[in-house]
Amino acid sequence: xxxxxxxxxxxxxxxxxxxxxxxxxxxxxxxxxxxxxxxxxxxxxxxxxxxxxxxxxxxxxxxxxxxxxxxxxxxxxxxxxxxxxxxxxxxxxxxxxxxxxxxxxxxxxxxxxxxxxxxxxxxxxxxxxxxxxxxxxxxxxxxxxxxxxxxxxxxxxxxxxxxxxxxxxxxxxxxxxxxxxxxxxxxxxxxxxxxxxxxxxxxxxxxxxxxxxxxxxxxxxxxxxxxxxxxxxxxxxxxxxxxxxxxxxxxxxxxxxxxxxxxxxxxxxxxxxxxxxxxxxxxxxxxxxxxxxxxxxxxxxxxxxxxxxxxxxxxxxxxxxxxxxxxxxxxxxxxxxxxxxxxxxxxxxxxxxxxxxxxxxxxxxxxxxxxxxxxxxxxxxxxxxxxxxxxxxxxxxxxxxxxxxxxxxxxxxxxxxxxxxxxxxxxxxxxxxxxxxxxxxxxxxxxxxxxxxxxxxxxxxxxxxxxxxxxxxxxxxxxxxxxxxxxxxxxxxxxxxxxxxxxxxxxxxxxxxxxxxxxxxxxxxxxxxxxxxxxxxxxxxxxxxxxxxxxxxxxxxxxxxxxxxxxxxx
Numbered sequence: 335x336x337x338x339x340x341x342x343x344x345x346x347x348x349x350x351x352x353x354x355x356x357x358x359x360x361x362x363x364x365x366x367x368x369x370x371x372x373x374x375x376x377x378x379x380x381x382x383x384x385x386x387x388x389x390x391x392x393x394x395x396x397x398x399x400x401x402x403x404x405x406x407x408x409x410x411x412x413x414x415x416x417x418x419x420x421x422x423x424x425x426x427x428x429x430x431x432x433x434x435x436x437x438x439x440x441x442x443x444x445x446x447x448x449x450x451x452x453x454x455x456x457x458x459x460x461x462x463x464x465x466x467x468x469x470x471x472x473x474x475x476x477x478x479x480x481x482x483x484x485x486x487x488x489x490x491x492x493x494x495x496x497x498x499x500x501x502x503x504x505x506x507x508x509x510x511x512x513x514x515x516x517x518x519x520x521x522x523x524x525x526x527x528x529x530x531x532x533x534x535x536x537x538x539x540x541x542x543x544x545x546x547x548x549x550x551x552x553x554x555x556x557x558x559x560x561x562x563x564x565x566x567x568x569x570x571x572x573x574x575x576x577x578x579x580x581x582x583x584x585x586x587x588x589x590x591x592x593x594x595x596x597x598x599x600x601x602x603x604x605x606x607x608x609x610x611x612x613x614x615x616x617x618x619x620x621x622x623x624x625x626x627x628x629x630x631x632x633x634x635x636x637x638x639x640x641x642x643x644x645x646x647x648x649x650x651x652x653x654x655x656x657x658x659x660x661x662x663x664x665x666x667x668x669x670x671x672x673x674x675x676x677x678x679x680x681x682x683x684x685x686x687x688x689x690x691x692x693x694x695x696x697x698x699x700x701x702x703x704x705x706x707x708x709x710x711x712x713x714x715x716x717x718x719x720x721x722x723x724x725x726x727x728x729x730x731x732x733x734x735x736x737x738x739x740x741x742x743x744x745x746x747x748x749x750x751x752x753x754x755x756x757x758x759x760x761x762x763x764x765x766x767x768x769x770x771x772x773x774x775x776x777x778x779x780x781x782x783x784x785x786x787x788x789x790x791x792x793x794x795x796x797x798x799x800x801x802x803x804x805x806x807x808x809x810x811x812x813x814x815x816x817x818x819x820x821x822x823x824x825x826x827x828x829x830x831x832x833x834x835x836x837x838x839x840x841x842x843x844x845x846x847x848x849x850x851x852x853x854x855x856x857x858x859x860x861x862x863x864x865x866x867x868x869x870x871x872x873x874x875x876x877x878x879x880x881x882x883x884x885x886x887x888x889x890x891x892x893x894x895x896x897x898x899x900x901x902x903x904x
Contacts, residue, residue, distance in 0.1 A: 336501055337371055337378050338494065338573075340404050343413050344368035344397065349425045350416035352435045367397035372494075373858050379405050423448035431479040431800050432472075440465060454480050482802065488529055491798055493828040493865060495521055495528035498573045502531060506577065509552060511537050511545045514585070518578070518592035522635045524868035526831045527798055531575040534592050536585045549577060586618035590625075597640020602628065605644060636871040641839075653876045658867060660877040662885055663692045664860065666737065666760060666791070666823070666851030671716050672697035673705040674855040678716070678732060679723050684857045686730040692886040695720065696735040696760050699747035705764075708736065710752055717755065731886045733757045737791060742766050744780025746787065753786040758893035760823065760851065762791030763804070771805035778806065782814050788893040789849045789881070790815060792825040792832040800829075808837055816844045819896055821881055824873075826866025827853040838873025847892070848873075849881040 348364035370392030374381065381387040382405050388398055400410050427438045427450065441447050444465055445456055453476065456462045462473040490498070499521050506515045512535055516522075519532025537545050549565050550558040557568035564576045580588035591599050602624075606613050611627050618624040622632045630647040634655055637643040646652055664685050668674030676684075678695060685693045697716070698705040708716065713736075720732045734757045739747040746753060746761055753759060761781055769777065781787060793811065794803035815822055822841055825832045830853065833841065841848060850866035852859050870880060877883040881892065 337374060338498060338501075339408075340378065340401055341368045341372040343404055343410055344371065344400065346425065347400070347410075347413055347416060349428055350413075350419070352428070353424050353438070354416075354419070363394060364397060366392045367394065367401075371401065372497075382406075423450070423452075426450055427453060430476060430483055432475050433479065437468075450480060450483070478802075482800075489527040489799060490529075491828050492521070492524065492526055492528055492831070492868075495531065499531050499533075499575075502567075502569065502573055502575050503533060505552060505554070506533060506535060506549075509545070509548050511541045511548060513537060513582070516589055518589060519576070522593050523595065523638055524636050524865075524872055526835070526869070531573060532578070532592050533575060534578045534580060534585065534589045536580055536582060539581050539583075542579055542581075545579065582619055583617040586620040586623050587613060587616075590618075590621050593635050594638040595640050598638040598643070601640055601644045605630075605648070634871065636868060637874065639872075653874050655871040656867060656875050656877045656880050656883065658864070660880070660883045661850070661863065661867075662690065663694060663733075663882045663889060664688075664690050664852055664854075664863070665694045665735075665789075665849050665882055666696050666825070666853045667693060667859070668697050668705075668737075668853075668855045669695060669716075671706075671708050671712060672702070676856050678719050679726070680857065682723050682727055682730055682732050684860070686727065688860060691729075692731040692733060692889070694733040694735040694758060694889075696737040698764075699736055699738040701739040701741060701747040702764055707739075707747075710748060713748075713752060713755065733886065733890065735760060735788075737762055738786075739764050740777060740781040742769075742777060744777045744783075746781060746784050750786070753784075756786070757890055758788040759786045760789045760791040760849075761787045763795055767795055767801075767804040769804065771807060774804055775807040775810055778811055779814055782811075782818055782820055785896045785899070787820055788896070789821045789823050789851075791823045791851065792827075792830050792853070793822055793837075794832050794834070796832050796834075797829050798831060803832075803834075808840075812837070812841050812844050812846055815841070815846045819847075819892075821847040821849045821892075823849050823851045824866050824869050825851050825853050826862040826864075826869070827859075828862065828865050831865065831869050833869075833873075835869045835872035838869060838875065842873055842875055842879060847881055848875060848879055 344364050345368045348361050351361050351364065370390050374390060382402050387393060387401065393401065400412060403410050424438055424442060427433055428435065441453065445461055447453050447456055457473040457476045462468055462476060463470045499517055503515050503517060506512060514536040516534050518534050519530055520528050521531060546565060549567060554569045555567050559566045564578045567575045567577060578588050578592045603613060605628055609628060613624065625632050631652055633643055633647050633652065667681055669676055669678055669681060681693055681695065698707040700707045700709050717734050720734055723732050736756050737760045740761050740763045741747060746759065763778065793808065794806060796803040812822065822833055824838060838848065848870060850863060850870055852862045854860055854862055881889055
C-alpha cells in the first residue's frame, strides 16, 4: 500500500476511535501519524525496510506497526476490527463540515441516524433543529455541508493529486516500450482541486498495441478501459488515470491537447483555421513546435485556461511568470511561540540552507487562543530572540512579523503601541465567518485603514473541499488595497490556496502587490511555497509583483511606507 492509502487508513482509525469515545490524545496520535506519512518525502516501503520510518517525527511505536502491516499485506487488523465495531455511516457523517463527534453521537442517539440521506431528511423536516443546542441555523449549516460534500466527493486537493500523479508516472515510465511520460491535464495546469489524472506517453512508432496490453497488465491496475485517444487505468490505491499514447512525431500536439483546458484547445483550433495551419497530420514533436507554427511563443501550462492567453501570446505580450529562482524571502511562518513546532533559529538555518536571504516570522496574535496566540507579554522576549539570531547568522536576516487577527469591529489585535514594535503585519480574519457580505467587507475595509497592515492574509478564509469562502466583496477590498499600498496574500497552505488564482489575476490588473505565504508550522511547510507559486503563475504574476522577490530592505521599505505616510498626515 502506498502513502496515500496508509494515510487514509490511519485517518479512518482515528475517526473510529473518536466515535467510540477514545482518549483524545490517542486519537490525535493517529491523525499526527497520518500527516507524517502523507508529508514523508521518501519511499515508504524502503523506509519501513531500513528502519528510517521509526525516526520520522509523528510516527510512534503503535502507528509504526500498523504502517508496517499495511505496507506488507495491504491490510490492518486493527482497522478491520474497528470497522466491524462501528457504523460506516457515522464516519461519513463526520465528514460533513461543522459536524464534530459530539454532535454526530447526539444525532445518532436521539434520532437513530447513521447515513447522509437520513441526516439530510432530518435537517429538512425540523428534527435536527429540535435537538438541544442545535436550532434552525445548525440545520441550515448541515444542509450546506452535505451539499458541499456531495459536490466535492470526487475531487482531491492539488498536493494529494500531484503525489498520486508522480507515483503513477514512475510506474508508467518502467513499462517496456515507454520512451517518455509527462503529466498533463489539470495537475499540470496546477488547478487548486483535481478530478482526473492525465498523462501523455511517448512510444516507438508501431508499438501502440503492445503497449496497450502492457498497460492493462501493469502492477496495481485493477480496471482497464479504452476510449478515444486514451486508455483509462484504475489503480488499487484508488487513483484513476487517463493515459494518452503518442508516437514521437505527434507527442508535442498530443501533450498540448491533453494539458490545456478545453477552451484553450478550441481557441488554438480557431486560430489554426484562421491562419491555415493544420494541427493534425503534421509532425509536432514538441509543444513549442505547435505554438511556433501558429506564430505564438510557448504558453506556460498554468496559463492555458482559455482566458485570453492566446491573444496575449499573439500580441507577443506574454508575461515572464514568477519562478522559484526569483524567491528571496519566506513569509508567513509560525514558531513554537504559537502553534508551530520550530524555533526561530531552526527556521533561520533551514531557510538559509534552502537558498532564501530572509524570513518573516509571523506567529498568531493573542486573540487566537485556539492557535496558542502570542501573548503581549511574550512579544519582547520573542523579539530579543530574533535579535540574537540575527547577530549569530551572517548573510541572513530574520524579520519581526505577526499574523494579527482582524477583530469583528475591524480593529487589529494588540493595538497601536505593540504593533509599532513589529517590522510588518499580516492581518487575517480567523473568527465570525458567518457575517453578512456587507458586515465582513466593512470589517476588512476598516482594518485596512490601520497603517500597520502590510499584507491581508488569506483574504477569503476558504478551506478547499471543506469550507466555502466567507461572504466578502473582493472587488472593493482589492480596490482599497491598490489605493492604500497593501499587499494581498496568496496563502500557499494546500488546503487554502487563498487568494483564488482568478482573483490573483484581478489583483494584478489593479496593480495590487502579492505575497506568497507558506503558512508553515514546521520546516516541512516550506514546500508549500511551490503550491503558492503555481497559484501566482496561474494569476499571470511576474516577479516584480511578488513581495517575496525583494531583498529584505526593499520589503521593509514597503512595510514602512504606509506607517510613515500615516504619521506625516497626522
